[in-house]
Structure formats: C-alpha cells, structure tokens
Amino acid sequence: MSEPRYEERAHDGAKSDEPVAGAGGLVHYQPGSARLAVSAGRGVLTPDITLAARLWPLIARGVPLSGLLEEALRGGLAPLPDLILFELDGHALRVVVRGALDVRVQVAGGGIGGCSGHLVRTWNEQVFEHPILATAGEATDTGLPLDSGIVLASGFRWAAPGTTVVDQPSQDGEIKTAIASAVVTTSKPAGRSELPDTRIEPIDDSFQHLFESTVMRSIEDAAVRAPDEEVLIIGVPPAQVAPDRPGDHDGRTVMAGELAVLLASTGDPVPASTGDPALASTGTQVRPPILQLSTGQRVEMDRSVVIGRRPQVDRVSGIDIPHLVTVPSPQQDISRSHLAIRPGAMGWVAVDLGSTNGSVIRRAGGESAVLANGALLDLQPGDTIDLGDGVTAVLLAPS
Amino acid sequence: MMQVQWGSATDLGRVRTVNEDSWLAEPPVFLVADGMGGHAAGAMASAIVVQEFVAPVGATAVTAEWVMDSFLRSHDRITDAGAGGTTVAGFAAVEQNGTPYWLIFNIGDSRIYRCSQGGVEQISVDHSVVQELVESGEVASDRARFHPQRHIITRAVGAPEGPQPDFWLLPVTAGDRLMICSDGVTSELDADQIADLTSAAQGTPQQIADSLVSLACQAGGRDNVTVVVVDVLLIDAKATHDEKITHRHRLRDDHTLPRLPEITLVASGEMA
Numbered sequence: 001m002s003e004p005r006y007e008e009r010a011h012d013g014a015k016s017d018e019p020v021a022g023a024g025g026l027v028h029y030q031p032g033s034a035r036l037a038v039s040a041g042r043g044v045l046t047p048d049i050t051l052a053a054r055l056w057p058l059i060a061r062g063v064p065l066s067g068l069l070e071e072a073l074r075g076g077l078a079p080l081p082d083l084i085l086f087e088l089d090g091h092a093l094r095v096v097v098r099g100a101l102d103v104r105v106q107v108a109g110g111g112i113g114g115c116s117g118h119l120v121r122t123w124n125e126q127v128f129e130h131p132i133l134a135t136a137g138e139a140t141d142t143g144l145p146l147d148s149g150i151v152l153a154s155g156f157r158w159a160a161p162g163t164t165v166v167d168q169p170s171q172d173g174e175i176k177t178a179i180a181s182a183v184v185t186t187s188k189p190a191g192r193s194e195l196p197d198t199r200i201e202p203i204d205d206s207f208q209h210l211f212e213s214t215v216m217r218s219i220e221d222a223a224v225r226a227p228d229e230e231v232l233i234i235g236v237p238p239a240q241v242a243p244d245r246p247g248d249h250d251g252r253t254v255m256a257g258e259l260a261v262l263l264a265s266t267g268d269p270v271p272a273s274t275g276d277p278a279l280a281s282t283g284t285q286v287r288p289p290i291l292q293l294s295t296g297q298r299v300e301m302d303r304s305v306v307i308g309r310r311p312q313v314d315r316v317s318g319i320d321i322p323h324l325v326t327v328p329s330p331q332q333d334i335s336r337s338h339l340a341i342r343p344g345a346m347g348w349v350a351v352d353l354g355s356t357n358g359s360v361i362r363r364a365g366g367e368s369a370v371l372a373n374g375a376l377l378d379l380q381p382g383d384t385i386d387l388g389d390g391v392t393a394v395l396l397a398p399s
Numbered sequence: 400m401m402q403v404q405w406g407s408a409t410d411l412g413r414v415r416t417v418n419e420d421s422w423l424a425e426p427p428v429f430l431v432a433d434g435m436g437g438h439a440a441g442a443m444a445s446a447i448v449v450q451e452f453v454a455p456v457g458a459t460a461v462t463a464e465w466v467m468d469s470f471l472r473s474h475d476r477i478t479d480a481g482a483g484g485t486t487v488a489g490f491a492a493v494e495q496n497g498t499p500y501w502l503i504f505n506i507g508d509s510r511i512y513r514c515s516q517g518g519v520e521q522i523s524v525d526h527s528v529v530q531e532l533v534e535s536g537e538v539a540s541d542r543a544r545f546h547p548q549r550h551i552i553t554r555a556v557g558a559p560e561g562p563q564p565d566f567w568l569l570p571v572t573a574g575d576r577l578m579i580c581s582d583g584v585t586s587e588l589d590a591d592q593i594a595d596l597t598s599a600a601q602g603t604p605q606q607i608a609d610s611l612v613s614l615a616c617q618a619g620g621r622d623n624v625t626v627v628v629v630d631v632l633l634i635d636a637k638a639t640h641d642e643k644i645t646h647r648h649r650l651r652d653d654h655t656l657p658r659l660p661e662i663t664l665v666a667s668g669e670m671a
Contacts, residue, residue: 061547297496313568315524321463321566324495332656356655
C-alpha cells in the first residue's frame with residue numbers, strides 16, 4: 001500500500017502540503033556508467049551526464065514529465081541524447097524513450113509490453129495502465145534500492161508496492177516474472193528501514209554547483225522557443241532541424257568588433273578607437289569628419305554621437321557605445337537625448353530620438369529639412385543641424 | 400571632480416559553505432561579481448574580475464575601452480585557469496566631452512539599481528532564462544524569484560562565446576544613490592523590500608548595504624549575499640555651460656518644453 005508523501009519545497013516561498021502523485025513502489029538500480037535520477041515516481045535514465053544533472057533538480061522538485069522533456073529539448077532535437085523518462089501517475093506509468101534504450105512493462109492481468117526508441121528519429125511515448133513491473137537497461141534482481149537521488153546506473157527496475165519479483169527463466173529463454181502471494185513490505189521508503197540509507201550524494205563533486213547554484217548556459221541552450229516552434233520540431237526529422245550546437249561557436253568570431261579595437265590599441269588604458277566607418281568601408285586610413293558645435297565643442301566622428309540636454313545611453317553592447325554630447329538648453333527646448341548621428345553604409349545618418357521639438361537640417365545648397373518624430377535623414381559634410389535654443393552643429397569634412 | 404560616499408557588505412548566507420562573491424569598491428570603479436562553477440572555481444573567477452577591474456593608479460575616471468578590455472582580460476584569465484565563470488555588475492566613472500557619466504555594465508544576474516529623488520529603479524537587465532520567460536510573458540515578474548530555473552543564467556564572463564556585457568551611460572547626478580547586489584539579495588527580497596531599504600533617507604551607504612545583506616540572510620540566505628552602495632554627494636562638472644544651469648536642471652522636473660507658436664499682432668489691433 002502506498003502512503004502519500006508530503007514534500008516540503010525548501011527553495012520556494014510557497015510550501016506545498018499536497019501529496020505527491022505517483023508515489024509508491026520502489027526502484028532498484030543496477031550500478032553502471034549511465035545516470036539514473038529518481039524522485040517520487042519520476043525519473044530519467046540516460047548516459048548523458050550533463051542532462052541528468054540538469055534534470056535532477058527538476059525531478060527532485062516534482063516537475064512533471066512534460067516539463068522534464070521540455071528542459072531536455074532546450075538545445076533542440078539533434079543534441080537530445082538517448083534517454084528514458086518515466087512518470088508514475090496514479091494507476092499509469094508514462095514513459096518517453098529515445099535511442100537505443102527500451103523499457104519492458106508488465107501490467108496487471110499478465111500482459112507484457114514495452115517501449116523502445118530504436119527505430120524512431122524523435123522518441124516514443126507510451127502509457128501503461130496498472131503497471132506492476134517495469135525494467136529498463138540492464139536490470140537484474142540484484143540491484144540496489146533507491147528512494148530518491150541520482151546514481152550511476154546501467155538500468156533499473158520498478159515494482160509496484162505489494163509485489164515481489166521472482167525471476168523464472170522460461171524454456172524459451174524469456175524471463176518471466178510472477179507475482180508471489182507473499183508481500184514484501186515497501187510501505188516505508190528505504191532508508192527508514194533496516195536497509196541503509198541509499199540516497200546517494202553526487203559522486204562527482206563538480207555536480208554540487210548545479211544544485212541550487214547559478215548555472216551558466218549558452219545562449220542557444222537558453223533560447224526560449226515559442227509554443228508553435230516546439231510543435232514544428234516534434235515530428236520533423238533531425239535532418240531538417242539544425243540548431244547551432246553550443247560548442248561549435250568560435251568565441252573570437254563573435255567578438256570581432258571588440259577584438260579589432262583591442263588590436264589597434266597599444267595596451268594603454270586609453271587605446272585608440274578604430275570604429276571609423278570610413279576605415280571599415282574603404283580599408284584605407286581616412287580621418288573621420290568633425291562635428292563642430294556652436295557651443296565650442298568639437299567631436300571626432302569615429303563612432304555614433306548622441307546630442308542632447310542630458311543625453312544617456314540605455315542598454316547597448318560594448319561596440320555600440322556612442323559619444324555623448326551635452327549641450328545647454330536654457331529654454332528647455334532641447335530634449336535630454338535629442339538626436340543621434342550614426343555611420344551608415346553610404347555616409348552619416350541623423351536620427352531624431354523622439355525629441356519634443358525636433359531639429360532642422362540646413363543643407364549646404366540652401367534647402368532645409370525637418371528632422372522630427374524619430375525620422376532619419378542623411379547628413380553630408382557641410383550640413384548644419386539646428387537643435388533649437390541657439391545650438392547648431394556642423395559636419396565638417398576631414399581636413 | 401565628484402564626491403562620493405560608499406559602503407559594502409557581504410555574507411556567506413546560511414546554506415553555502417563558500418563565498419564565491421567578490422566585490423570592488425575603489426573609485427572610479429565599483430562592482431559585484433558572483434562566481435559559479437563549484438567551490439574554488441567560482442571564487443577564483445570572481446576574484447580575477449576584481450583584480451582586472453582595479454583602475455590604473457591615480458585615475459579619477461576610466462574609458463569605455465578600458466572597461467571592455469578589463470572584461471576581455473578577465474575572460475582570458477578565467478578560461479586559462481579553467482575557473483568556471485562569474486557575473487559582473489557595476490559602474491565606473493567616465494567622461495563624455497567634459498561631462499561626468501557613470502558607465503554601467505552588466506553581464507549575468509547580479510543587478511544595479513539607482514535611487515533618484517526617492518524613487519528606486521532597476522537599471523540592469525538580468526541575463527537569465529527566467530528573465531526571458533518574464534519578457535515573453537510566461538512568468539509574472541513577481542513570481543520570477545520562485546521559478547525553479549531562476550539560477551540558470553545565459554551570459555557570464557568565462558562563457559565560451561566570450562563576454563557580452565550590456566552598457567548604460569547615465570549622467571552623474573548629485574543626490575543619486577547606486578546600489579549593486581548579487582542574486583543572493585534579489586532571490587530573497589521582493590522589489591518593494593529592495594526599494595524601501597535602498598531609498599532609506601536616513602542611513603549612510605554602509606548602513607544601507609548592511610541592512611540589505613542582513614535582511615536577505617534573515618529571509619533565507621540560501622546564496623552568498625553581497626551589496627555595494629554609492630552615494631553621489633556633489634559634482635563639480637568641467638562642463639562647457641555654466642554651473643547654474645546644471646544645478647537648475649538637477650532640481651527641477653526635467654521635461655523639455657514644447658515650442659509655442661508665435662502670436663503675430665496685426666496692425667489694426669486684432670490678433671491673428
């Protein structure tokens with residue numbers, strides 16, 4: 001008979017006093033080199049050490065099988081390793097099997113079934129009603145009992161409470177199990193009976209940091225998939241789905257921009273910047289233009305510029321940090337972040353940053369254009385920007 | 400030149416056996432680094448960051464290039480040593496055309512808050528799985544700190560793809576208070592508690608830092624807790640405009656005024 005088990009959720013502010021579904025029965029495991037993580041009728045068997053370590057905290061917390069599968073799929077389908085996920089839910093056993101693994105289940109009434117991942121490209125999922133016995137991987141009757149924990153295993157067997165397992169090799173070589181009338185008591189979880197406490201601490205010390213500690217994940221790992229994206233992955237053969245494997249990225253490639261800046265530096269705390277768009281496009285050493293303000297400020301246009309009464313920059317990556325130019329605005333005409341001047345493919349672009357009063361660009365040829373409401377306009381050397389309050393800025397060609 | 404006052408506090412917490420947090424509070428640079436990767440590795444990684452972010456002797460300001468370079472030097476040393484990884488959250492005094500600014504930087508799930516005129520706002524954005532869930536609407540932000548995956552971060556110094564910090568440039572304002580904390584605070588205290596403690600009018604930065612750490616430990620202390628608090632007392636900007644204008648901008652509600660249309664008087668006395 002199975003007792004409901006009350007589990008304190010030590011890491012949440014909210015405690016759960018509800019009985020944990022699917023409790024009861026006992027798992028015995030065969031020591032080996034794969035990983036088995038089990039708690040309260042849920043678990044995973046997989047040769048992938050990292051996946052087992054990632055799933056163990058979720059299993060310990062009672063995350064349902066669908067949540068475990070979702071977590072396992074964070075990197076996409078292709079990196080999903082061989083695994084068996086199982087969940088005891090009331091009177092049913094649900095399994096998900098991928099790869100060269102299989103589960104053999106005996107149900108009440110004598111029927112024997114199984115679920116294997118051998119022939120399918122994704123995984124097989126199956127539900128067995130009123131299971132009595134389930135075995136996976138290498139499981140013999142000399143396994144070690146496990147109540148809750150993560151262990152090195154090559155297989156496991158689960159028996160419903162109140163059953164005893166007797167292996168009787170048949171003449172066909174098939175192993176049959178019979179239900180004995182004698183009842184082996186498993187009403188108390190192992191560890192509180194005369195058996196030694198078999199909850200096993202992680203053998204590999206490097207696991208410790210994964211339990212409730214901050215874990216670093218690659219960006220691809222952590223990509224949140226929209227629900228319809230996940231549906232697309234299910235049922236699509238791996239050949240059509242090619243997510244980036246986290247380890248394939250060459251970190252230096254991503255940082256090419258910053259690396260270029262660094263290489264140009266002399267190692268001083270104030271290295272020269274090489275964000276010059278002219279340099280980028282022509283490859284020759286061209287001096288950047290100068291922005292001359294009526295306030296007397298001169299800005300070298302080696303990168304973007306933001307002008308305003310009190311400009312600021314919100315959340316940019318390292319290579320995008322602009323020059324900030326603060327100008328006086330006694331009439332509070334000029335917005336805090338009024339306009340930006342950025343390098344474009346064909347020269348410079350003036351961008352209104354949603355300023356209250358906008359700006360006017362006076363071209364060298366005499367025409368004027370209003371720059372307001374987030375608009376963009378090209379900016380040529382010789383053009384003057386009037387920001388209001390008597391502040392103007394002229395783009396001067398490099399001398 | 401600006402005058403700042405600061406305080407810092409750290410605690411192992413009630414559960415961990417090693418403090419993997421490190422912090423730096425030496426003007427012009429202030430930061431908190433929360434190391435990860437197993438006992439010695441995490442502490443080593445965060446300690447490396449602190450070493451690399453100490454400004455050159457005598458510097459009253461640094462540059463954005465120097466900060467990015469410090470990230471790269473830290474990353475190289477951490478990966479060479481196989482020392483796990485670390486978050487980094489902090490700020491450094493820089494100059495923008497003569498105006499003093501805070502260059503605020505963040506990678507990971509430690510946080511920077513600013514208290515300005517009594518209101519506390521979170522400046523940095525966490526690089527974490529849970530933050531992405533909050534942004535996509537799947538998790539309510541006030542439930543985020545209970546989520547089972549709250550400890551999974553998506554960027555760190557030491558991660559294979561190289562450091563990818565976020566940056567902010569905010570003008571230094573007298574009367575502002577900046578607070579940096581590791582997730583040992585944000586996973587134990589809710590946003591209101593953090594805002595109340597941070598904006599406490601009575602209290603030196605040291606007292607504020609101590610109270611945040613103390614309350615986080617009382618609330619559970621399941622992780623290392625570290626806090627750095629910096630108050631800006633006054634600035635003497637080497638600005639091109641005069642001191643009076645700067646002062647007035649600081650005190651007044653800072654809105655841009657729309658230009659009014661001109662009213663023309665017509666000769667006969669009517670208004671057009």
